[in-house]
Amino acid sequence: MNAFYERHKEEIERILAKYPPEHKRSAMLPLLYLAQRDRGYITREDMAQIAEILGVSVTEVDGVVGFYTLLHDKPGGKYRIQVCTDLPCALRGAEQFLHQLEEALGIKAGETTPDGLITLEEVMCIAACDKAPVFQVQTGEGLTYYENMDLEKTLALIEQWRRAEDAPSQNGGRPTGSESTTINQQSSTNNP
Amino acid sequence: MPEKHLLLRHRDIPDIHELEVYRKHGGFEAFRKAVTQMTPDEVTEEVKKSGLRGRGGAGFPTGLKWSFMDKKNWPHYVVANADESEPGTFKDREIMERNPFQFLEGVAIAAYAVQANRAYIYLRGEFWQVAAWLDRKIAEMEAAGLLGDNLFGTDYSLRIYTHLGAGAYICGEETALLESLEGKRGMPRLRPPFPPSYGLYGKPTVVNNVETLTNVPLIIERGADWYRTIGTEKSTGPKVFSLSGHVNRPGNYELPLGTTFRELIFEHGGGIPGGKAIKAILPAGASSAILPATDEVLDTPMDYESVPKVGSFLGSASVIVVDESVDIAWLVRKTIHFFKHESCGKCTPCREGTYWMDKLMEKVMAGQATPEDLEILYDVAKQIQGKTLCALGDFATMAVVSGIERFKQDFERAVKALVEVGV
Structure with missing residues (x-):
């Protein structure tokens, strides 16, 4: 088929098996996530190869990439810190939190630190309104939520990433999900 | 211990996300009962009788939606809408994270009722960890013979798959969701035709919200008559209210439909921080007509009929509270x-x-x-x-x-x- 297919053959076949064979276009988003995992963003070449696998035009794939906010066609930081400043979060200080973070990192939302480690982004509601300030960290690997955050905790987290960069560990210091609370420890503790 | 929660059952039974614990508390008996003792139409009829209405925001009667499925056009699909994106809503996430099997059992019963052999759970892309978690739970069900071929010795078979979106509020709209699931940009379709006649891949499809489906096992297990004892006459059952904004204790609260704003905000949510006065309420997240927090509004029951009477909608019941300092x-x-x-x-x-x-x-x-x-x-x-x-x-x-x-x-x-x- 093509290089992208060969590189991820097993996983691609596993993804395609989730959908009826005559509707393999449904695998569009999963395959784009797969491409994004390779380098943190999706290249024109990836799009062309995915188009070939799904039997659609590259324009269709490009249109999909442009439509969804979690898909990126340009390189960004290794860690994308996506702070929610939507209404419920804003009522609980999310805008001030983002501002503090901008100052501490020396970049504005939408920009990347000069070392290429962090892109700071302002995002719409991520369904964690009761635990603001909250952000998610997107890497090519996936997404991790960080809830009830403040500047100090965030800078400590970033420091961890920097240390992992200096002395690369097995997983390159990416969030694995185990760094943050696991699903079962997450709870709305305020309730009876 | 008295039963306090019917949907957020993990708050009473901490390990209910473990298959054996869920089964020990009657888990999957409703699915077994549906498949082995009831016809698909009987299941739909029971849900209709319960008065259950869509918890995603529209409040459409769930059983009625199922009964609209075109029986001359096959295959049928069930799609769970886990795109939860309304600013102020965070209930489906808690259900899927903490009480996943009750939700999955609801998906399975809905699939049986409309005779679908495939169901998809469409999650917003941000719920990446939740999707991985549900994949594990689905695998456990398969291993236990609760999903797959010839379920409970019958000829009914079912498979459930998760599918991640990629960041687009519009995909919570059911036809945009279907477009997205088909690998396209998430743009709404012209309706009619509605999904029960033209849905996923142009085939009859039921699209239900996560919380809606989580109600279904209870209705099948305990019956529509029991279900109707909760809530009001036209807005039956329990509801998870997501409370956020200027309250002392934001969070999800499971209460009967018809509970007043005042009870939710002041009794459960602990009132307004800093001794400030409450100014306004958005009962349905960012999509709400804003309500001034008058005594009349505060004493309004939160159900599908009463909230419109004071000039807004209940929607997904994502209640955002705003104090007097807000412009x-x-x-x-x-x-x-x-x-x-x-x-x-x-x-x-x-x-x-x-x-x-x-x-x-x-x-x-x-x-x-x-x-x-x-x-x-x-x-x-x-x-x-x-x-x-x-x-x-x-x-x-x-x-x-x-x-x-x-x-x-x-x-x-x-x-x-x-x-x-x-x-």
Whole structure:
């Protein structure tokens, strides 16, 4: 088929098996996530190869990439810190939190630190309104939520990433999900 | 221990996310009962009788939706809407994370009722960890013989798959969701035809919200008559209210439909922080018409009939509380900014209208708006209403129109300043 297919053959076949064979276009988003995992963003070449696998035009794939906010066609930081400043979060200080973070990192939302480690982004509601300030960290690997955050905790987290960069560990210091609370420890503790 | 929760059962039974614990508490008996003792139509009929209505926001009767499935066109699909994206809503996430099997059992029963052999769970892309978690839970069900071929010794077979979106509010709209699941941009379809006649891949499809489906095992296990004892006559059953904003204890609260705003905000949510007064309530997230927090509003029961009587909607019951320090013009600007970002661009009134409303609100906030600008803003909002394929266009105007009508002083402040300096 093509290089992208060969590189991820097993996983691609596993993804395609989730959908009826005559509707393999449904695998569009999963395959784009797969491409994004390779380098943190999706290249024109990836799009062309995915188009070939799904039997659609590259324009269709490009249109999909442009439509969804979690898909990126340009390189960004290794860690994308996506702070929610939507209404419920804003009522609980999310805008001030983002501002503090901008100052501490020396970049504005939408920009990347000069070392290429962090892109700071302002995002719409991520369904964690009761635990603001909250952000998610997107890497090519996936997404991790960080809830009830403040500047100090965030800078400590970033420091961890920097240390992992200096002395690369097995997983390159990416969030694995185990760094943050696991699903079962997450709870709305305020309730009876 | 008395049963306090029917949907957020993990709060009473901490390890209910473990298959054996869930089964020890009667888990999957409703699915077994449906498949082995009931016909698909009987299942649908029981859900119809229960009065269960869609918890995603529209409040459409669930059983009725199932009964609309075109039986001359096969295969059928069930799609669980786990796109939870309304600002202020975070209930489905808690259900899937903490009580996953009750939700999955609901998906399975719905699939049996409409004779679908495949069901998809469409999760917003941000729920990446939740999807991985559900994949594990689905695998456990398969290993236990609760999914797969010849379930409970019958010829019924079912498989459930998760599918991640990639960040687009509009995909919570059911036809946009289906487009997205088909690998396209998430843009709403012209309706009718509705999904029960033309859904996923053009085949009959039931699309139900996560919380809606989580109610289903209870109804099958204990019966529609029991279910109807909870809530009000027309708004039956329990509801998870997501409470956020200026309250001491934000979070999810499972209460019967018909509970008052006052009870939710002051009794359960602990009231307003810092001894401030409550100013306004958004009962349905950013899509709400804003309610001034009068005594009449506070004493209004939160159900599908009562909230419209005071000028808003219950929607997904994502209650955002706003204290007296908040400028409603600022709040309206926030909501418009959201909808401008999330408009898919298909319908001109929504695409252009949200852009213009955003521009005008920018002027209001900068103190540069003239009285005429306010009129144009109101007019643009009115012109979007009812002229778009999906509800997003209407949602985008709710805060604008209700804000100007009900909190005029907050808008006029900026305008007055301008008039006084003689512009």
